[in-house]
Amino acid sequence: MLKRLHSRYLIVAYLMVLTLVFFLGCGTKSDPSETLELCGNHSCGDLVMVTVDTSSDGYQYLDPAISPDGTRIAFTADWATIPSDAEYEGEPILDRQILLIPVPDNIWSDSMKTRFPVSGIEEIGGELVRVDQFVSYVRSPAGNTVDALDISKGNPVWVDDSTLIMLTRFSRRDRFLLVDVSNPDFAHPEVLFYEPDDLLETGGYIWYHNDPGLSPDGRWLVYTRFGCDNDPNYEDAICTGENLWVLDMNSIGDPTNVVTFQVTTESVAMEDPTWSPDGRTIAFGSTVDLVGDLGGTKSELFRVDFDPEEAESGSVTLDRNLQRLTFTEVAEGDPIVGLHNYAPWFSSSGSEIYFVSSRRTPGSTLRIRSLWRVPADGRLEPSLLFFSRYDDVDPTVYPPTGTVLLASRMGFPSEQLDAIENKTIFFYTYVYNDTAQSPLTEVEILRRAADVREELVFFEDVMSHLYLFRGF
Numbered sequence: 068m069l070k071r072l073h074s075r076y077l078i079v080a081y082l083m084v085l086t087l088v089f090f091l092g093c094g095t096k097s098d099p100s101e102t103l104e105l106c107g108n109h110s111c112g113d114l115v116m117v118t119v120d121t122s123s124d125g126y127q128y129l130d131p132a133i134s135p136d137g138t139r140i141a142f143t144a145d146w147a148t149i150p151s152d153a154e155y156e157g158e159p160i161l162d163r164q165i166l167l168i169p170v171p172d173n174i175w176s177d178s179m180k181t182r183f184p185v186s187g188i189e190e191i192g193g194e195l196v197r198v199d200q201f202v203s204y205v206r207s208p209a210g211n212t213v214d215a216l217d218i219s220k221g222n223p224v225w226v227d228d229s230t231l232i233m234l235t236r237f238s239r240r241d242r243f244l245l246v247d248v249s250n251p252d253f254a255h256p257e258v259l260f261y262e263p264d265d266l267l268e269t270g271g272y273i274w275y276h277n278d279p280g281l282s283p284d285g286r287w288l289v290y291t292r293f294g295c296d297n298d299p300n301y302e303d304a305i306c307t308g309e310n311l312w313v314l315d316m317n318s319i320g321d322p323t324n325v326v327t328f329q330v331t332t333e334s335v336a337m338e339d340p341t342w343s344p345d346g347r348t349i350a351f352g353s354t355v356d357l358v359g360d361l362g363g364t365k366s367e368l369f370r371v372d373f374d375p376e377e378a379e380s381g382s383v384t385l386d387r388n389l390q391r392l393t394f395t396e397v398a399e400g401d402p403i404v405g406l407h408n409y410a411p412w413f414s415s416s417g418s419e420i421y422f423v424s425s426r427r428t429p430g431s432t433l434r435i436r437s438l439w440r441v442p443a444d445g446r447l448e449p450s451l452l453f454f455s456r457y458d459d460v461d462p463t464v465y466p467p468t469g470t471v472l473l474a475s476r477m478g479f480p481s482e483q484l485d486a487i488e489n490k491t492i493f494f495y496t497y498v499y500n501d502t503a504q505s506p507l508t509e510v511e512i513l514r515r516a517a518d519v520r521e522e523l524v525f526f527e528d529v530m531s532h533l534y535l536f537r538g539f
Contacts, residue, residue, distance in 0.1 A: 103429040107481035109455040112539035114480055117472075118168065118532045120188045121523070122148075125530040129163075131472045132223045133170070133465045140168050140472070141196075141223035141231055141248075142533060148188060149195040165196040165220045165233055167251055183487060184479070184523060194251040196220075196231070198244065224279050232259065232279050232288070240275045243290070245319070260314065260325040264294075272296055272307075278339050281316075282346040286375065288314040289330070289340040289349055308333025311340055311351060313373065313383065328383040331371055332357065336364065339410045343443070344417040344466070349373055350392070350443075352409030352422075358391055365406045368392040368422055368441070392445035395426050406434070412462050415469040418443055421452055421462045428454055438462050438473060453536055455480075457528050470537040478527030480534075484520050491516035 104111055117140065118128050124147065131142040146162045169192040171182070185191055198220075219236040226232060229249045234241050235256075243259040264271030272294035280289045290313075295306040311330040318326040330349065331337070334357035340349050350370045355362040357369065372388040393408045411422040420443050425434045428451060438453035453459050455477035463472045479487075492512055500506040507515070526532075 110453045113537045115535040116182055116483055119182045119184045121184045127531045128533050129474050130461055131533050132225055133472055134225050134228050136228045138170055143221050151197055162219055163221055165223050167194045168192055196248055196251045196254050198246055198254045198256045222279055224281050240273050241277055243276055258322045260322045280340045282342045283344055284346055286316055288316055291337050309337040331386055341412050343413050350411040350420050366409055368408050368411055412464050415466045423460050436460055470535050473534055474531045475534055476528045476531045479523045488516045488520045491519045
C-alpha cells in the first residue's frame with residue numbers, strides 16, 4: 068500500500084510506547100521450546116514463484132491482485148523497476164508504480180511447480196500501467212486544487228478483467244483513479260470522486276483515501292479515510308482519526324456527486340478493509356481505541372456488518388455488530404513495539420480470515436511478519452498459515468481455487484533451487500559435454516551447479532517476490 072502519514076494522535080501514541088520501552092527495557096524472557104512443521108524453507112503446501120527476475124537492485128513487489136479471470140496480476144513496484152520517467156529519481160519505497168504481469172496458463176495446475184529465473188521483470192511480460200500523461204492534467208471544477216503528482220501509485224483493485232481502481236498522489240493527497248488497462252501503455256484514468264473540500268478555491272480539510280476494497284458484486288467500494296486542516300507535516304496540523312467509508316459504485320460518473328456512507332467510528336489508525344464472499348461483512352485492522360481499549364499503536368483485527376439493502380435505502384448503521392477478532396497479548400519480557408495484525412482476506416468459503424501478524428511465531432523469539440488464519444467469527448485463537456522465516460505480507464485469495472497470492476522476501480524457495488541445480492547438472496552432463504572440446508569432469512559439473520544455486524540464494528531477503536501458495 069502507499070505509506071501514508073497518520074494523524075498527530077498516532078505520533079503521540081507511538082512516543083508514549085517508546086517512553087514505556089525506555090523504562091521497561093526489551094526484556095530477556097526465554098521462549099518455550101516449540102516445533103514448527105516446514106517443507107523446505109516455508110510452511111507445508113504447494114508454493115509457486117510468480118516473479119522470478121534476479122535484479123541486483125532488490126526491487127520490492129507488493130500489493131498483488133489477481134484479475135477476475137485469473138490471467139493477470141497487478142502489483143506495486145519500485146519506480147525504477149520500469150520507470151515511466153527515466154529522468155525522475157525518487158525514493159524507491161515511497162515512490163511506486165503499478166505493474167501488470169501475465170499469469171502462465173498452467174500455473175494453476177499441479178504440473179506447474181517450478182519457474183526458472185530471468186534477468187528482468189519484462190522478460191516474463193511485465194508491463195507498466197502508464198497513466199502519467201493524462202493524470203498530470205486532471206483538475207477539479209474549482210481549478211488546480213487537486214492536480215495529480217505522478218510519483219506514487221498503489222492499492223490496485225480489479226473492477227473487471229480490463230479495469231483497475233488505484234491510488235495516486237494528488238496535491239490534496241491520495242485519491243482513487245478508475246483506469247482502463249486494456250492497453251497499459253495508454254491507460255485512460257478517471258478520478259473516481261472528489262471530497263467536497265477539494266472543490267473549494269481555498270481552505271478546507273486535506274483528506275486521505277486509502278486501502279480500497281470492492282465488494283464481490285462490484286456494487287460497493289470500502290476505503291479508509293482521514294483528514295487534516297493543514298499539511299500533516301506541519302506541527303500545528305489538526306487531524307481527524309481514521310475510519311471506514313463505503314462508496315456506491317452505481318453513483319460514479321460525476322466525481323463531484325457520488326454517494327458515500329461512513330461505516331465505523333474513528334480510531335487512531337485503520338487499514339486494509341476487505342469483504343466477505345457474501346458482501347455483508349467487512350474485516351479490517353485497527354488500533355484498539357476503536358472499542359475503547361488502551362493499546363498505543365497496537366493493531367488488531369475487527370469485523371463490522373454491512374447491510375446492502377439498508378445502504379440502498381440511503382443510510383448505514385454505524386458500527387453495526389462491530390466485533391474484535393484477535394487479542395494479541397504481551398507477556399512480561401516480550402517486545403512491546405510493533406505488535407500488529409492487519410491486511411485481512413476472507414477464504415473462498417468465508418469461514419476463515421487470513422491476515423498478516425507480527426506476533427511471535429513458534430520456535431522464534433523474533434516478531435517477524437507472517438501469514439496467520441483465524442475463524443471468521445473469532446471463536447478460536449489464530450494459527451499459522453504461511454511462514455518462511457523472512458517477511459510474508461499482502462495476502463489475497465483467488466476465489467475459484469482458494470489459492471493465496473502473497474509477497475515475501477524469502478527469495479527463491481528451496482524446491483526451486485533444487486530444480487535449477489538439477490537442470491544445470493543435466494545441461495553440462497548431457498548437452499555441454501556432448502560438444503565441448505574439453506568436457507567437464509563430474510566434480511566440475513557439480514561445482515558449477517552449486518555456484519548457480521549460490522548466486523540465487525543471494526536474493527533471499529534482498530527483494531520481495533510474488534508467490535502462489537496452495538494445498539495447505
